[in-house]
Amino acid sequence: MTARPYHHGDLRAVLLASxxxxxxxxxxxxxxxxxxxxxxxxxHAAPSRHFRDKTALLDALALxxxxxxxxxxxxxxxxxxxxxxxxxxxxxxxxxxxLGNAALLDLMYARKHAPDAPRELTELVGRLLDSVMGIxxxxxxxxxxxxxxxxxxxxxxxxxxxxxxxxxxGAAPEEADALLPGVVDVLVTGLLPR
Amino acid sequence: MTARPYHHGDLRAVLLASxxxxxxxxxxxxxxxxxxxxxxxxxHAAPSRHFRDKTALLDALALxxxxxxxxxxxxxxxxxxxxxxxxxxxxxxxxxxxLGNAALLDLMYARKHAPDAPRELTELVGRLLDSVMGIxxxxxxxxxxxxxxxxxxxxxxxxxxxxxxxxxxGAAPEEADALLPGVVDVLVTGLLPR
DNA sequence: ACCTGAACACCGTTCAAGT
DNA sequence: ACCTGAACACCGTTCAAGT
Numbered sequence: 001m002t003a004r005p006y007h008h009g010d011l012r013a014v015l016l017a018s019x020x021x022x023x024x025x026x027x028x029x030x031x032x033x034x035x036x037x038x039x040x041x042x043x044h045a046a047p048s049r050h051f052r053d054k055t056a057l058l059d060a061l062a063l064x065x066x067x068x069x070x071x072x073x074x075x076x077x078x079x080x081x082x083x084x085x086x087x088x089x090x091x092x093x094x095x096x097x098x099l100g101n102a103a104l105l106d107l108m109y110a111r112k113h114a115p116d117a118p119r120e121l122t123e124l125v126g127r128l129l130d131s132v133m134g135i136x137x138x139x140x141x142x143x144x145x146x147x148x149x150x151x152x153x154x155x156x157x158x159x160x161x162x163x164x165x166x167x168x169x170g171a172a173p174e175e176a177d178a179l180l181p182g183v184v185d186v187l188v189t190g191l192l193p194r
Numbered sequence: 195m196t197a198r199p200y201h202h203g204d205l206r207a208v209l210l211a212s213x214x215x216x217x218x219x220x221x222x223x224x225x226x227x228x229x230x231x232x233x234x235x236x237x238h239a240a241p242s243r244h245f246r247d248k249t250a251l252l253d254a255l256a257l258x259x260x261x262x263x264x265x266x267x268x269x270x271x272x273x274x275x276x277x278x279x280x281x282x283x284x285x286x287x288x289x290x291x292x293l294g295n296a297a298l299l300d301l302m303y304a305r306k307h308a309p310d311a312p313r314e315l316t317e318l319v320g321r322l323l324d325s326v327m328g329i330x331x332x333x334x335x336x337x338x339x340x341x342x343x344x345x346x347x348x349x350x351x352x353x354x355x356x357x358x359x360x361x362x363x364g365a366a367p368e369e370a371d372a373l374l375p376g377v378v379d380v381l382v383t384g385l386l387p388r
Numbered sequence: 389a390c391c392t393g394a395a396c397a398c399c400g401t402t403c404a405a406g407t
Numbered sequence: 408a409c410c411t412g413a414a415c416a417c418c419g420t421t422c423a424a425g426t
Contacts, residue, residue, distance in 0.1 A: 011390090027308055029249065034418060043392050045421085054419065055223065087385075106304045113296050113363045114221055125361065145385045155361065155373060156354060156380040163357030167319065167349065169307045179349060186350040190384020191281075191339045205409085228399060237411050239402080248400065 012050040014040050019061055023103045033057065055111075059118055062111040065104045066124035069097050073131040083139035084188060090132065091161055091184045098165030099173050105165065132158045160187050206244040208234050213255055217297045227251070249305075253312055256305040259298045260318035263291050264325065271325040277333035278382060284326065285355055285378050292359030293367050299359065326352045354381050 015036050022031055033054055034044040051057040076093040077086065098105050112121045133154040139145035146153070164183055168176040212230050227248055228238040245251040270287045271280065292299050306315045327348040333339035340347070358377055362370040 028304070032418065033420095042390095044419090045393080046391055048420075049390060083385075102307050106300070106307055109360055109363075110222070110300045110304065113300055117364070122364070129361075139385075143387065146380075146383065146387050148380070149376065152373065152376040153380055153385065155358070156377045157385075159357030159361055159377060160350060160354040160381075161357065162360050163353030163355060164349070166303055166356050166360065167323075167353055169303075170311070170316070179346065182343065182346040183350045183353060186340075186342070186347055187354075187381070188385045189340065190386070191277075191333075191347065191351075191382045192384070193337065193340050194388070226399065227401090236409095238400090239412080240410055242401075243409060 011040060011042060011046065015047055015050065015057065016061055016064060019057060020064075020104060023061070023107065024101070027103060028107060031058075055114075055116070058107060059111055059121065061104070062108040063118075063120055063124065065101065065108045066121065066128070069094070069108075070124055070127045070131065072097060073128055077131040077134045083135060083142070083144040086135045086139075087157070087188065088181065088184055090135065091164075091180055094161045095165050095168070095176060095180055096173075098162075098169060099176055102169045105169070129154055129158050132161075157187065160184075205234060205236060205240060209241055209244065209251065210255055210258060213251060214258075214298060217255070217301065218295070221297060222301060225252075249308075249310070252301060253305055253315065255298070256302040257312075257314055257318065259295065259302045260315065260322070263288070263302075264318055264321045266291060267322055267325040271328045277329060277336070277338040280329045280333075281351065281382065282375065282378055284329070285358075285374055288355045289359050289362070289370060289374055290367075292356075292363060293370055296363045299363070323348055323352050326355075351381065354378075 018036050018039050019031060022036070033047050033051075036057075037044045037047050040046075047057070051060065072093045073090060076090045079086070079089060081089070108121075111117055112125060129151075133150055136145065136150045136154045136157070140147055140150060160183065164176075164180065168179065209230050212233050213225060216225055216230070225248075227241050227245075230251075231238045231241050234240075241251070245254065266287050267284060270284045273280070273283060275283070302315075305311055306319060327344055330339065330344045330348045330351070334341055334344060354377065358370075358374065362373065
């Protein structure tokens with residue numbers, strides 16, 4: 001490491017990565033701009049060059065979370081297979097992200113729900129719904145699934161996945177993995193007897 | 195108001211009520227023990243008599259939230275009517291609580307997901323699932339709904355409600371109210387054509 | 389452009405002391 | 408039992424100044 005007068009490549013990225021690690025390891029209350037700066041080896045005022053204030057950093061963190069999640073969901077939606085396979089695949093992706101990034105997911109939705117939330121956050125949640133909508137409309141086209149407003153059907157599916165993740169966050173991953181297929185099947189089959 | 199050397203009736207309750215108001219009006223970042231103490235008219239050290247530290251207050255706040263919510267859910271589960279009516283009623287209760295107490299609900303699950311979460315929090319979430327389980331087993335008894343592990347069926351329903359609430363939090367209540375019945379019906383009918 | 393260092397107001401927590 | 412007041416270490420934010 002040669003001595004460098006200012007900072008390394010990308011302080012912004014370093015701060016975000018460090019923040020995510022702290023969030024996962026020690027929770028949101030332990031997140032401090034000054035400590036992030038210390039870990040990055042810069043003065044406590046340096047982060048303000050990249051994030052106007054603390055909530056700006058939190059929003060950026062939430063944004064990266066939604067970007068990763070929607071990316072994986074879109075990928076799962078694009079993999080070939082019939083509707084039921086696709087749905088199970090998306091469910092696994094969503095729930096595995098949720099359990100592997102529990103504190104981040106809490107932050108993501110907490111920031112999205114804030115009155116001063118940047119519109120990018122809601123847009124990304126929309127993209128998340130779009131990926132679910134994709135397999136719904138495709139399933140409707142092939143006649144594999146029930147007709148009706150695809151937006152409502154997609155919202156039902158996305159709700160179940162998000163709620164399952166929330167309710168099982170903190171539980172052992174194996175436990176959630178064991179429950180998830182059954183839940184998806186109930187969703188597919190419905191509550192009425194056939 | 196007669197002068198009183200120490201404090202009024204129940205500082206603990208005053209602090210919790212004030213905290214909930216602040217949370218709803220200005221978000222979790224604005225919650226400060228010192229400010230709560232100031233609003234209550236006591237010294238900044240007084241709250242420590244009732245809450246060991248800040249997270250203890252947050253946990254107590256989350257607890258009151260879950261208590262209110264599970265109470266309302268149990269009441270909705272106990273009202274007479276067939277399965278479908280009961281499910282719609284519970285959905286309305288859950289979602290109306292969620293939209294009316296968005297920041298509190300975020301806090302409730304964030305604290306429940308914390309590694310040092312008190313077990314009362316998880317127990318209350320269990321009670322919430324129990325109230326859903328109630329109408330499921332009753333519906334299975336009367337043959338109104340699909341047989342199978344009632345725990346999995348209840349978890350599917352609870353997941354959908356929780357997820358719907360999360361995804362629609364921040365949106366206009368009328369919008370959520372308009373979407374909810376459709377979502378519940380998709381849940382009831384299932385995704386496969388009949 | 390990017391960062392430093394000092395300054396300010398505020399915070400959570402602790403603890404001896406008061407009633 | 409319940410609260411006060413002072414003290415400590417820490418925090419977010421701002422701003423003139425440095426390179």
